[in-house]
Each structure stands twice: as structure tokens, then as C-alpha cells.
Amino acid sequence: MKRGLVKSRLPFVVLGVFFLVLYAPIAAVVLFSFNAGKSLSAFSGFSLRWYREFFSDGALTGSVATSVQVAAVAMAGSVVLGTAMAVGASRVRGRFGAFAGFVTLIPLLTPEIVTGVASLLLFKGLGITPSLLTLILAEITFSVSYVAVILRARLAALNPEVEEAAMDLGATRWQALRLVTLPALAPVVLAAAILVFALVFDDFVLAAFTSGTDDQPLPVRIYSAMRFGIRPSINAVGTVMLAGSAVLIALALALPRLFGRRGTGLDLLSGE
């Protein structure tokens, strides 16, 4: 009896405490974004003043536009490059595929600060002043790997016999790829694109090293605001970002399911 109790309750306690700690900082940001007072520890009534302050701050709203722009271009570039890479590398014979897979993994295993320093030095070496362009190039570099790894996992799970059947029916290799494999891959490509958008929009470390002094993306702007003392309007900005990320992640998770795939698309996040 006693053991039965332990068995049934312990997992609930473990998960309860864990999720409490996991969500408490996020909940605090959301709660205090609606605080009427300036305090970050005492809630003195509901107010939207920090949202008003955020939306009337031209530098901050400009950063939102910059971040959207960068994320959109980086998404497009990395999805095209990464999809071609994943398809090519998974089909090619011999050692080339393994080599390509290895090269793809390195950026994902490298701490962002190293990538940031390296990108900054490269652009300086090439004589390009940090700007929107350098920021986008650096973000593509990081995201290509991400897209390629997600898609290669999915390509490995696709049944190659379907493509072969198409070719038996007279399709060329390209037709089989275009008419059979790519449509089967499309939901995952779309989901990967959304995830890349969210990651690039939120990225701070790489952006801090490669963006110039003009057109700073939102996380870099937030970082400097945080360094010069904590401002309550950061809570409002943070909450807006959280809401945006949540919508994107829900979309990415739901996509494979909408297209009739089994599972939740969580394997996208875990890179399984």
C-alpha cells in the first residue's frame, strides 16, 4: 500500500516542482509586464503602461522590424541551401554523404560565442562593416545546419521504394524527387522554416557580434537596455516576444500533424 502511494505520487511531485521552476521566471516576466508600478518585485495593480512605453519607443519598434526582416531573409536562404544539401547528401553514394553530414553538425556543436567571434573576424577581414547584411549572412550560416539536420532525419525515415516505384512508372530521377519526395518532405520543410524564423528572431549572441550599430535586432537592443539597469518595459517586450515564439512553435509542432503525419513534430525540436 505504502509503496503504491510512493509509486503513484513521486512522479507528480517531481514534475510539479520541475515545471514550477521552469515556468516561474517566464511567469514573472509576463505578470510584471502588466504591473502598474515600476517595481519588479511588488505587484501594485494592473496596467498597460509598459506596453504603451514599448510601442511608443521608436528604437524598440524599429528593432522589431529589423528582427523580422533578418529572420525572414535568413529563413529563405537557409531553407533553400539546407534542403538542397539534405537531399543531395542523403542520396549521394560513398563517403561524401558522411563528410557532408559531419560538416553540417560542427556549427551546431560550436558554442555561439565562437561562431560570433569567427563571423565578426571574417567580415572585418573581408572589409565588410557590420550591418544588416553581415547579420543575415551569419544567421544563414547557423541555420543551414539546423535545416539540413532536421531534413536529413526525415529523409532517412522516408521509404526510398516509393521514389523507386515512381521511376519504375517512367519518372526521371528529378521528376521522382520533385513529384514524390519533395511533397512528402514539404510539411517538415515548412516546420523547419518556422523554427529557423523563431530561432533567428530570438538569437542574441551571434547578432551581438555581427550586427552594426544601426539597425540593431530586438534581442541586442534588449541586452543593452538590460545592461543600463533593469527597465519594466523590458517585461512588456519580453512578453510580446514570448507570445510570438509560442505561436510559431505551436504552428511548427502542428504542421506535420495537419499534413497527416503521425506524431507531434516534437522530433523536429529534439533532432531525433
Add this chain to the structure above:
Amino acid sequence: MRRHSRLWAALALPALAWLGVFFLGAILLVLALSFGTTDPLGNPVFAVDPSSYRTLMEPVYARVLVRSLLYAGAATALCAVVAYPVAYSIARYGGRFKNVLIAAVVVPFFANYLVRMYGWSALLADEGPVMRVVGWLPFGPERMVSTAAAVVGGLAYGFVVFMILPVYAALERLDPAVIEAGRDLYGSRLATFVTVTVPATRHGVYAGAVLTFLPATGDFVSAQFLGGPEQLMIGNLVQEKFFAGQDWPLGAALTVLLMAVLVLCTVGYVRQGVRREVS
């Protein structure tokens, strides 16, 4: 067939070339500049001059490096201690809510890292809710922020999802028949857990350890917002050299040092994995 193979290779080539230039090329530049110097105006100049590495020999840098490794190691251990029961609870008792629970673990990871750290530092602040609770207790620390524990906790908070996912995947792949066999051999619940489940899933913990240790070692946000001058990590020094100090060759040398440590860890992990597959 051979002709097709070349076609496929051509498809992969643009991205490979991109990574070759913008990633590997850039890393080589870091290596090159770490042997550079600065001109009187403070601009970095390429040279063959090991003076940056000589500077790194100074005890202050060794201290920061050791501290970074200790913090990252402690955070990784903390992640493992937290992640294993969480992953186990979800895998064994999650039932039809498994996917929802894993989603609940992953989603905060997509919240902006800065915002999460900011929320964490607000909770731990001197006037914050955690300290107010601690203040009622007859014992407890005088403050939370600007302590090593806060930085380690921040790192663990930031990267714990990288530990939970591989451990969960390992637990999910574990055949329940193996656990039943342990029970059939009269192992108690605990004995089966310790002698069967944990060893059978340790590769998940190893993978998680690499995935948390690598980003934690290079992190500078946690130490900046949760620590003080006594808690600076190698990432903070790199950032300072590039943004404020302007000593880029020294910053590059610090980056090389960081990379070297991480390459050693990764190689160690891969070799360990290879040995596992051989045996």
C-alpha cells in the same frame, strides 16, 4: 548511377561551400588572428606573434578558465540530477500525456534566452520573491544574485532541455522487457533501477552532458546577469575583449582556448561512443 551521384553531390555543394567559407574559413581566421598583434591605433594586425598566448599564461586567465569549466561542469551535473527523474517520470508514468509533457519541457527553451535569464534574475534579486521567502527562514543565504550558485543555477536553467531530451529518448528506447527481466530475477524496484535502467540509458546522459557542457562553457549571459566580478567566465572575457577592450588578438586567443577545450571534450565523447559500438 555514378552520373546521378554527381548530380546529388552538386545539390549539396552550395551549402557545403557556404559553410566552408562562412564557418570553417572564419574559424581559421580566429586561429590566425590569435597570433596577431595590435597596431598603435588598436587595430588588429596579422603577424606571427605568440604574445597573446603568453598573456593567457597569466594566473588570472587560468583562474577564469578553471572557473568556467567548474561552473559548466557543475551545471551539467545539476542538469543530469534534475533531468533524469523528470525524463523518467515522463517516460514511465506519462501515459497518453507523454507528448504534451515533453512539449511543455521544450517550449520554454524557445522563449528568448535573455528574457528567461532576466526573469530568473528578477526572481532571485535581493528584493525578489525568492529572497523574501528565504528571509522568513531562520537559516539561508543572505543573497542569491552575485553568487556562484546563481550562475550555475542560471546555466542549468538555460540548458536543461538539452539533457532531458536525450535522456528521455534513451529511456523511451529501453525495452520494457529488460526491466521486467530484472524484476523476474527478484530485483527490487530500486535495485532494477540502479543496476538495469540507469546503466542501459547512460549513453543518453553522456549525450546530454556534451550538449549542455558545450554551450554552458561559452555562455556569458548567465554570469553577467546573475554573477558579479568574482563569477566572470571565459565568455565574458571574450566579449569584453571584442566589445570594450579592443584587444582582438587576445580575444581570439581566448576563443581558441575555449575551442580547444571543447574539441577535447567532443573527441573524448565520440571516442567513448565508438568504443561502445565496438564492444
